[in-house]
Amino acid sequence: MGKLSVFGITLEGNRTVYFPGDFIKGQVLILVTEPMKMKAIKIMCVGRAYVHWTETHTTGSGENQRTETENYSETENLFEQTIIVHGEGANEQTNLSQGQHVFPFQYQLPTPLPSSYEDGIGYIRYWVKGTIVKPWKFDKYTTQVFTVLDTLDLNNIPNISTPSGNSDTKTLCCWCCTSGPIEAEFHTDRSGYVPGEYILINAAITNSSYSKVKYTSAMLMQNVTYHATTKTRIDSRVVNTIMGPGVDKRATENWTNKRLHIPPLPPSESLHCRIIDITYSVIFQAHLRTCAVDMRLYAPITIGTIPIRSLQMYRNPPPSIGNQRLAVAPSAPPTHNFPPNTSPNPEQATSAYPTRGTFYSPPPSYPSATGGGAIIKDDDYGYTMGDTSFTPQYTYYDWNQSTFTSNK
Known part of the structure; x- marks a missing residue:
């Protein structure tokens, strides 16, 4: 140079x-x-x-x-x-x-x-x-x-602890005959999560048709809406997927508390940016035979940065503390007074929140x-x-x- x-x-x-x-x-x-x-x-x-x-x-x-x-x-x-x-x-x-x-x-x-x-x-x-x-x-x-x-505090969102879910019925046609319906219902354990938590999924699929459901799956989806000057575009990408068994004809299959992990993600965003909106959803899918359209059920969820403090998982102390210091789950936005010689320190970040009662959580980190x-x-x-x-x-x-x- x-x-x-x-x-x-x-x-x-x-x-x-x-x-x-x-x-x-x-x-x-x-x-x-x-x-x-x-x-x-x-x-x-x-x-x-x-x-x-x-x-x-x-x-x-x-x-x-x-x-x-x-x-x-x-x-x-x-x-x-x-x-x-x-x-x-x-x-x-x-x-x-x-x-x-x-x-x-x-x-x-x-x-x-x-x-x-x-x-x-x-x-x-x-x-x-x-x-x-x-x-x-x-x-x-x-x-x-x-x-x-x-900062998106899930505790400030009404009904955030309510499950999110959906149901649907699909009838398959085979040549000139119509088979019985395939019925599916699923729901998440709540509507709001933070990265690092697990979405618990429960589902029931009743297959009254003459065809086998090949397999089932659940996907965490990130949905991004882009607003240009004259047009809007929506793109969705799969963040994480878990697989489940198929369902034989004339049979029923259940999902019980299947866990779908949430990796590091930006929080849901629709307020502070005019041209990019970010939302999330869980899709439960019954994969059918090649010539049939799969059954897809959608459930919207919110990804935040401060977890729901009323959850039992944040009220139970871990069984073994060892030499690790427990963090207190936050209940309000932090002051972020981090020392000048460090990046945001997880323990300091959490301790900056005023708390009510005792809440236990892993200290927040900031991975890529x-x-x-x-x-x-x-x-x-x-x-x-x-x-x-x-x-x-x-x-x-x-x-x-x-x-x-x-x-x-």
Whole structure:
């Protein structure tokens, strides 16, 4: 890079996860091998949501047939703040002397904000961008992306402990004959969960037809709605699946408390972002013969970040504490006063919540998202020094750790 040997941004304590209202504190690090002329060094703190996709349509026929590609996109600026850390930033020039330079900065995140999200169609992204504004030359850039987590307290949602479920009846036709119906009913143990918990599924399938149900399954689905300027698109992806047995003709099969695990996921989001909505559902499916359409039953659920404190699993102390410290399940949003030299510490995160009574839970951690992240390649960044890969991190309660195994 010639004169510029190092140009990077470090966040205080190497923190990677923040919450609305937190202060982003960090430093711009620059190492130049000889004096450098510039106008300014500036920091831009940005929160932005973006969606984009293309659709191909064929019109006309024969010689008049043609293919058209339409682009759909929309941008929502959540916040944008520029901070000059060196120089005036106008037409005046300044010199940066040879050697290493450190410029501190801080910015308080606004509130409310939606949780970070990344996929191939859209994103909700937060970053700090550093720019060396050069006179008569290309500017130099460096970028640090970080996760923002919204708080969704399940205890504030009415009827969240009520099971969610559905039922259906399907009649198969075989040649000129109509067989008896296939009847199915299923429900989850409640309507709200946090990542790390298990969805308990109960179901009953009565097969009065002449055909066997090949097998049954249940899927946790993430449903994302993208709102472009002129069109809306809904995509669904399977997050996790469990399989069940088939059902012989003229027979009945039951599911009893089958467990479907919830991996690290963003919370349900429909309030704080105008162009991306995230919802979840459980699908119970009876897989039928090849020529028949499978039976699919849908049940909506909510994924939050603070668990339902009235659940028995949070009231029973684990059978063996060992040397591990017990966390107290939160009942209100935390203050997030984490020490400056650490990322959010699970025990401090939980202890920041005021509590009522005693509630036991694994301490929340912040693992990377299920399904991976993104490579940051965007015109907003220009040529960027440093790592451009990013994967959001989400709240997760690890019920598989040994102290809590029997409470899963």
